[in-house]
Amino acid sequence: MTKSEIRYAHHPSDVKNYTTEALRAHFLIPTLFEYDTINLVYTMYDRLIVGGVLPVSKSLNLESIDELKAANFLDRRELGIINVGGAGAVRVDGTVYELAKKEALYVGRGAKEVVFERSGEEQPYFYINSAPAHHAYPTKKIGKADAEVIQLGDQQYANRRTLNKLIVNSIVETCQLQMGLTELHPGNVWNTMPAHTHNRRMEAYFYFDLEAGQTISHFMGQPDETRHLFMQNHQAIISPEWSIHSGVGTSNYSFIWGMAGENLDYGDMDGVSPAELR
Numbered sequence: 112m113t114k115s116e117i118r119y120a121h122h123p124s125d126v127k128n129y130t131t132e133a134l135r136a137h138f139l140i141p142t143l144f145e146y147d148t149i150n151l152v153y154t155m156y157d158r159l160i161v162g163g164v165l166p167v168s169k170s171l172n173l174e175s176i177d178e179l180k181a182a183n184f185l186d187r188r189e190l191g192i193i194n195v196g197g198a199g200a201v202r203v204d205g206t207v208y209e210l211a212k213k214e215a216l217y218v219g220r221g222a223k224e225v226v227f228e229r230s231g232e233e234q235p236y237f238y239i240n241s242a243p244a245h246h247a248y249p250t251k252k253i254g255k256a257d258a259e260v261i262q263l264g265d266q267q268y269a270n271r272r273t274l275n276k277l278i279v280n281s282i283v284e285t286c287q288l289q290m291g292l293t294e295l296h297p298g299n300v301w302n303t304m305p306a307h308t309h310n311r312r313m314e315a316y317f318y319f320d321l322e323a324g325q326t327i328s329h330f331m332g333q334p335d336e337t338r339h340l341f342m343q344n345h346q347a348i349i350s351p352e353w354s355i356h357s358g359v360g361t362s363n364y365s366f367i368w369g370m371a372g373e374n375l376d377y378g379d380m381d382g383v384s385p386a387e388l389r
Contacts, residue, residue: 112147113148113149113151114145114150115150115152115153116152116153117152117154123333123336123351126332127336135340138348138350139346139348140346140348143238144164146167147168149173150162152347152349157243157312157352158371159349161239161315161317161349162238162240163236166229166235172224172227173185183222183223185218186220186221188220188241189218189219189243189244190218190225190288191240191278191369192238193214193239193277193292194210194211194215194235194237194238195237195238195320195367198230199228199235200227201218201226201227203218210235210252214255215253215278215290216251217278220246220286222250238319240288240290242288244288248284248285249284257282258276258292259276259281259282266296269299270301271298272294272302275291275292277291279291279377287371287373287375289312289371289375290368291368292366292368293366296363300363301357301359303356303358306382307380308334308352308353309374310353311373311374313370314350315347315368316329316348316358316367316368318342318358318366319366320344326342326343327343327360328341328342328360329348329356330358331350331355333354334388337389352372
């Protein structure tokens with residue numbers, strides 16, 4: 112079963128007037144994982160698709176949706192997959208790729224069949240991002256040992272974290288999609304702080320490994336006109352190109368960042384110091 116919905120783009124001047132309810136309706140993706148279902152959100156921000164796949168009692172085939180007007184989901188798109196649960200497998204045109212927790216798979220444009228499966232007793236949770244693609248690059252698995260790992264932050268400022276670049280152009284060729292995974296160290300709660308924006312691309316955040324009963328306050332908006340939304344485990348949020356994307360939790364957690372746009376340079380961002388935020 113596949114479910115899909117569309118989210119439209121917004122002018123920052125309009126967003127200044129949104130209530131909490133409106134912010135949540137337009138930017139928060141509250142439910143990604145449902146029993147034997149593929150949930151997809153098609154955003155007008157660089158046409159990124161954010162989704163969750165939960166194969167419980169059967170395999171799930173990634174079929175085209177009406178918004179794409181294409182015979183196959185990847186006729187004009189590329190796909191990034193990161194497993195955030197137990198061992199699972201993705202079958203791409205007959206080739207099986209086993210994915211442990213926090214391992215990724217890039218699937219290039221033109222693949223006809225993408226099937227998500229369980230491969231063990233534990234439940235896999237497949238988080239996916241997809242963006243339009245102009246060229247067909249090879250499908251490639253990115254295991255834990257393949258990631259480009261960076262240590263960021265400082266325990267003194269409660270933002271010590273490990274950033275794992277997974278689907279980035281230094282590891283795998285893509286058209287525009289980039290994805291990675293950041294893990295907050297125990298006792299650290301701030302992510303992407305100092306904050307930044309990047310007008311060349313949008314971003315989506317997906318939070319996971321959050322302790323039961325805890326919460327994350329995600330910050331968005333222009334640096335001088337910020338807003339916040341409280342989020343739970345396994346929820347995602349859409350970050351426009353004009354918006355900061357940062358957050359703080361009541362405990363440590365992990366999150367996946369996914370980006371689409373015209374620039375593949377990870378370091379292309381406009382920094383905002385904590386003292387500049389309003």
